Amino acid sequence: MNLPGWFIDWAGDVTLAQVVIWIAIIVFLIWILRKSWPGLRAAIKLTDILSALPAFMEQTKNTLSEQDQKIAEIHHETHNNNGSSIKDSTDRIELGVRGLFDRVGILEETTRSLITSDAELRKDTANLRREFDDTHPRSAIEHLRDNPTQQGES
Incomplete structure (x- = not known):
């Protein structure tokens, strides 16, 4: 079998055993990458979620503060407080x-x-x-x- 000269210069002293080993290593790496791809995707997704977590926590904190204020207003209106609540009005009615x-x-x-x-x-x-x-x-x-x-x- 005659190989072109540039290929012989490029390949140098590589033996057939070395080529087979390199092909085996490449196939093994592809197999490992393919098997670990769902885990790798999950890790990437987890990283994205964790990067958005501080903003979500701040938004949740603000929402809870607003809800606490609204609950306090509702509590004020539904309990007796010297005449200014809905409860007091209902009692008078x-x-x-x-x-x-x-x-x-x-x-x-x-x-x-x-x-x-x-x-x-x-x-x-x-x-x-x-x-x-x-x-x-x-x-x-x-x-x-x-x-x-x-x-x-x-």
Whole structure:
């Protein structure tokens, strides 16, 4: 086998055994790289995540501070604090509504009593008219209706 002269100059005194060893080493390195590639990718990803961690921690700290402030505002509004909270307003409204219920109850009782009294008065009025009609002749009643001014004179 005739090899070009430049190749012989370049290769020099390399033996076939050395070439096989170098090829074996290269194949072994490729195999190692291929087997370790998922781990290498995970290490790179972990490095990226860890580099973003300080910014994430600062953002989380700021978010928690904002939430603490909002929670304090909500706490202020939902607990009694001398009249300025929603809780105090709700208590005042409940007290007012309770008073209105009491007043409405009294009005209902009074209305029932008035309805009963009205029914009794209407019944009494009807009885009085019947008695009046029974005790006075019809002509006298018609005369009184026709001449209302003479009612007080007779």
